[in-house]
Structure formats: structure tokens, C-alpha cells
Amino acid sequence: MTALATVPAPMSTAPAAAATPLVRVAGLTLGYGAAPPVVEAVDLSVAAGELVSLVGPSGSGKSTILRALVGLHPPRAGTIACTLAGCEIGFLFQEDALLPWRTVRQNVALGLRLAGRSRAAAEAEAEVWLERLGLGGLGERWPRQLSGGQRKRVALAQVMALRPRLLLMDEPFAALDAILRRQITQELLDWVEGEGIAVLLVTHDLEEAIALSDRILLLGRGPRARIRGTYEVPIPRPRDLVAVHAHPAFAPLLQRLWTDLAAEVAGSGLPRAAA
Amino acid sequence: MRGPALRRLLAGFLLMALWEVAVARGWLDPFYLPPPSRIAVTLGELFARPVFYEHLLATFTAAIAGLGLGLLIGAVLGLLAALVRPVAELLEPVMVLLNAIPRVILAPLFVIWFGIGLGSKVALAVVLVAVLVFFAVHAGVRDVDPRLVERVVTLGGGRWAVVREVYLPSVTAWVMGNLRVAVGFAFTGAVVGEFVASSRGLGYLLSFAQSTYNAAQVVALVLLVAAVVLLLFALAGALERRLLRWRHG
Ligand SMILES: Nc1ncnc2c1ncn2[C@@H]1O[C@H](COP(=O)(O)OP(=O)(O)OP(=O)(O)O)[C@@H](O)[C@H]1O
Numbered sequence: 153m154t155a156l157a158t159v160p161a162p163m164s165t166a167p168a169a170a171a172t173p174l175v176r177v178a179g180l181t182l183g184y185g186a187a188p189p190v191v192e193a194v195d196l197s198v199a200a201g202e203l204v205s206l207v208g209p210s211g212s213g214k215s216t217i218l219r220a221l222v223g224l225h226p227p228r229a230g231t232i233a234c235t236l237a238g239c240e241i242g243f244l245f246q247e248d249a250l251l252p253w254r255t256v257r258q259n260v261a262l263g264l265r266l267a268g269r270s271r272a273a274a275e276a277e278a279e280v281w282l283e284r285l286g287l288g289g290l291g292e293r294w295p296r297q298l299s300g301g302q303r304k305r306v307a308l309a310q311v312m313a314l315r316p317r318l319l320l321m322d323e324p325f326a327a328l329d330a331i332l333r334r335q336i337t338q339e340l341l342d343w344v345e346g347e348g349i350a351v352l353l354v355t356h357d358l359e360e361a362i363a364l365s366d367r368i369l370l371l372g373r374g375p376r377a378r379i380r381g382t383y384e385v386p387i388p389r390p391r392d393l394v395a396v397h398a399h400p401a402f403a404p405l406l407q408r409l410w411t412d413l414a415a416e417v418a419g420s421g422l423p424r425a426a427a
Numbered sequence: 428m429r430g431p432a433l434r435r436l437l438a439g440f441l442l443m444a445l446w447e448v449a450v451a452r453g454w455l456d457p458f459y460l461p462p463p464s465r466i467a468v469t470l471g472e473l474f475a476r477p478v479f480y481e482h483l484l485a486t487f488t489a490a491i492a493g494l495g496l497g498l499l500i501g502a503v504l505g506l507l508a509a510l511v512r513p514v515a516e517l518l519e520p521v522m523v524l525l526n527a528i529p530r531v532i533l534a535p536l537f538v539i540w541f542g543i544g545l546g547s548k549v550a551l552a553v554v555l556v557a558v559l560v561f562f563a564v565h566a567g568v569r570d571v572d573p574r575l576v577e578r579v580v581t582l583g584g585g586r587w588a589v590v591r592e593v594y595l596p597s598v599t600a601w602v603m604g605n606l607r608v609a610v611g612f613a614f615t616g617a618v619v620g621e622f623v624a625s626s627r628g629l630g631y632l633l634s635f636a637q638s639t640y641n642a643a644q645v646v647a648l649v650l651l652v653a654a655v656v657l658l659l660f661a662l663a664g665a666l667e668r669r670l671l672r673w674r675h676g
């Protein structure tokens with residue numbers, strides 16, 4: 153399961169590219185129908201190799217922002233500048249969405265097939281990713297025949313197989329039990345750190361946000377939600393999900409985030425700005 | 428599996444034996460209900476006459492042609508209605524009406540339009556099947572999970588990829604779920620069409636047997652149609668299990 157960590161790390165390219173963000177969002181306003189905007193004037197950017205978390209109250213518009221980034225939701229105002237091709241962005245959804253009529257292997261191969269790879273080549277590569285994620289031997293199964301955790305791993309393999317440079321994740325592991333969640337998250341972290349992949353993660357879990365990210369964005373309460381704060385996480389990499397809790401910066405940051413989030417949920421006043 | 432099947436066979440034999448005895452004893456009038464032995468002999472006579480195979484083939488041809496055309500027309504119209512708003516507004520009232528009425532009452536009209544030959548039988552089978560398939564396709568398109576569409580799009584798929592990977596499988600599942608009913612409908616259309624006006628086919632034989640009060644032949648033909656439909660049911664079921672194996676097993 154830890155095989156992911158053995159991937160050679162092309163980290164050296166990350167700092168050089170960090171100057172130009174992979175995505176830069178400016179003044180983004182999003183809404184549904186004629187209702188008042190869900191989010192308003194949102195600015196955010198993710199640089200190469202950077203892990204950014206987006207936290208905020210439920211219903212504030214975090215999923216909507218992610219969906220807008222990949223073109224699933226048209227913006228009302230603002231710009232989304234992206235230096236990546238569509239296939240370089242991987243998206244892990246809140247709920248898993250495997251095609252029920254495709255086998256596990258075909259599901260993992262799907263992105264590669266859509267990128268123009270031959271069936272045989274795509275499925276051979278899919279098998280490699282399945283092995284790496286500890287799903288070897290399950291390739292012939294239907295998604296229905298997997299456990300929830302296995303399905304999440306397949307969804308992860310599906311996205312990893314595309315070798316994205318930016319990974320958008322919408323609470324992908326929220327439905328998993330604590331043990332499995334930590335395990336999969338650690339595997340993901342090792343892979344992302346090793347390959348220098350940039351991440352924008354939406355999560356409810358403040359501790360997870362601190363443990364994983366370089367920077368945390370706090371989205372305020374909707375409607376018309378705005379980014380209320382930006383918090384740098386001064387913890388070195390590579391990180392271990394358990395050991396990271398013992399870092400001296402961890403507890404104070406968590407305290408601040410909680411206070412600001414609680415103030416935001418209560419709707420009283422503005423929290424402090426950036427760290 | 429073996430136990431119940433064996434018991435059912437045994438029960439069938441018992442019932443037929445009882446039936447045979449009841450007629451032999453005079454409790455049942457063979458004019459209305461001929462004994463199994465008579466029906467078996469009639470069936471044997473039917474199969475012994477070469478012309479019978481022409482009748483069988485005629486019904487089979489009408490039903491299969493009706494099934495194929497009905498599936499095609501229903502699927503195309505259903506997809507069009509699901510994808511093109513004006514087509515839906517035009518077609519839906521017609522389909523709802525056709526779905527509400529017993530469609531076999533159109534048989535006389537089809538005889539006037541297409542003559543007493545194969546055409547009117549196929550037309551009736553087509554109307555029966557196509558309306559069923561239209562609604563199945565419609566349901567299949569409506570039933571498509573938007574999250575799957577987004578999954579394919581975010582993996583880099585275009586319009587055609589979405590249709591191929593999401594819409595077609597979803598629609599296929601719905602149509603397959605209705606395939607057995609469609610087979611039954613196709614035979615209903617063919618036989619009823621022949622019954623109304625024709626010069627061949629099992630329906631024609633039925634109507635002839637009826638006009639001569641030949642109850643043995645009527646029962647024999649009914650059993651024959653049932654056997655043919657059951658055989659096709661089994662084939663349709665096998666096809667369904669094969670195409671929808673992601674759902675079963
Ligand atoms: N399809 C839709 N039509 C109308 N309103 C919607 C739609 N989807 C979401 N909304 C509304 O937009 C707002 C933001 O929704 P969104 O799913 O982005 O929130 P979220 O921050 O991801 O919440 P959670 O943390 O609970 O997942 C919510 O108030 C929701 O009710």
C-alpha cells in the first residue's frame with residue numbers, strides 16, 4: 153500500500169514553476185438560477201506542487217467553486233485562468249461516480265481511453281494503477297461488487313492514471329471510516345508530494361486541512377460567501393498524518409481556524425485576515 | 428432448482444391425466460374441451476403437413492420483423508424526444524394516447540392501409556412494440572445519473588463519449604428490462620393481425636379452426652404460440668442477462 157511513496161520525486165521542477173500559478177481565479181461570482189449569488193468575488197490561486205485547502209460552513213459554495221473550475225458551472229462574473237489542459241486536471245468527487253456497467257479495470261482505463269489511448273494499452277496501464285492501490289485482482293469485478301473503500305480507491309486510481317498536474321478533491325473520503333480514511337489519505341499525500349502534484353482540497357475537517365495543506369482558505373457563510381481568511385501552514389514536508397499533529401504550529405493554527413470558522417457560522421463579525 | 432421443476436412437471440402430468448379421465452368418463456364435453464390426447468394428435472397432424480410450416484414462418488416473420496422495426500423506431504423516436512425539445516412536444520401526446528388505448532384496435536385500419544398481407548401484421552406488431560420501447564428509452568434517458576455524465580466530462584470526454592459511455596448503457600438497461608414484454612407484444616400483434624384478416628399464419632389457422640368449431644385445433648394452436656413465445660422469452664432473458672451482467676450475478 154505504501155508503494156506510492158517509492159515513486160521518484162520530480163520535486164525540483166515545482167519551485168521554479170511556482171511563480172506562475174496553475175490556476176488563478178479572480179472576482180469569481182457563482183449562483184444558481186435567479187437566486188442571489190452563492191459565492192461572490194472569490195480570488196484564489198494554486199501554484200504547481202502546492203496543496204491548498206478550502207474550508208467553510210456547509211452550503212457555503214465550496215463544491216460549486218470546484219465545479220466552476222472544471223467548467224461544470226458557468227460563472228456569473230470573474231475570470232478563471234488555467235495554464236493546464238483539461239486532461240491535466242484530476243477531479244475526485246464528493247460521491248463516487250464509477251460507471252456501473254464498466255468493470256473496475258475499464259473504469260480506471262476510461263480517462264486514458266478518452267485521451268486516445270488504445271484499449272489494450274489503457275487497460276494494461278489501469279492494471280498497474282490497480283496494483284499500486286492494492287486493488288490487484290479486482291479488475292474484472294463490477295463496481296457494485298466492491299466495498300465503499302475499494303470504490304474510493306478505484307476512483308482515485310481512475311484520476312491518478314491520468315497523471316494530473318492539478319488535483320481537485322471535494323471531500324472525497326468523507327464517507328469512509330476513520331482508519332480507512334487516514335490510510336487512503338496518507339497514500340494520496342505520499343503520491344502527491346512525491347510527484348509534485350498541486351491540490352485544491354475541499355474539506356469539512358480542519359485537522360485534515362492543516363495536516364495536508366500549505367495554505368488554507370476559509371470561505372464565509374453564504375449567500376454571497378467570500379474568502380474570509382488565508383492561513384499559511386508552516387509545517388515541513390514530507391508529512392506524516394499522525395506525526396503532524398505533534399508539530400508546534402499545529403494546535404495554535406487549529407485554534408485560530410476554529411474560532412474564525414465558529415464566528416463565521418454564527419455570522420458575527422469578520423475574522424482576522426491572513427496569517 | 429431440480430426439486431421445484433420436477434414437482435411442477437409432475438403436477439402438470441397429474442392435471443392432464445385428470446383431464447383425460449374426466450373427458451373419458453363424460454364429465455367434460457370434448458366438443459368444448461377436447462382431451463390432451465386429442466390435442467396431441469392434432470398437433471402431430473399439424474406438424475405433419477408441409478403447409479403448416481408456411482403458416483408458422485409467416486407468423487414468425489411478422490413478429491420478428493415487427494419486433495426489430497418496433498425496437499428501432501421506438502428507440503430512435505425515444506432518443507429524439509429525449510434530446511430535442513420540439514420533437515418531444517410533438518410526439519409525447521401521440522405516444523401517451525397510443526399507450527392508453529388497446530393498440531390492437533388499430534388492426535382493421537392497418538388492413539385497409541397495408542392490405543391483408545404481411546404489411547398489416549408487421550405494422551400492428553410495430554405499433555405495439557414501438558410505444559413500449561419509446562417509453563423505456565425515455566425513462567432510460569431520464570434515469571441517467573448526472574454525476575456519471577460529469578465524471579465522463581471531467582475525465583476528458585466529449586459529447587459523443589457521454590452518449591456512448593452513459594446514455595446508451597442506461598437506455599440499453601431500460602430496453603432490455605422490457606425486451607420480454609416486447610417479444611410478447613410482437614407476437615400479439617402478428618397473431619391478432621392475422622386473426623383479423625389474412626390468408627396465412629397461425630392467427631389465420633386459429634380463425635379457421637374457430638369457424639369450424641375445431642376446439643382441439645384451437646387449443647393446439649394456442650399451446651403452440653405459447654411454446655414459441657416461451658422459447659423467445661428464454662432467448663430474450665439470456666440476452667438480458669448477458670448485456671446486463673453488471674447488474675446481476
Ligand atoms: N443545483 C442546485 N440548484 C440550486 N441551488 C444549489 C444547487 N446546488 C447547490 N445549490 C445551493 O448552492 C449553495 C452551495 O452549495 P455547495 O454544494 O457548493 O455547498 P458546499 O459548500 O459544497 O456544501 P457542503 O459542505 O455541504 O458540501 C447551497 O446553498 C445549495 O443549496
Ligand SMILES: [Mg+2]
Nearest residue numbers: 214215246322
Ligand atoms: Mg460540497
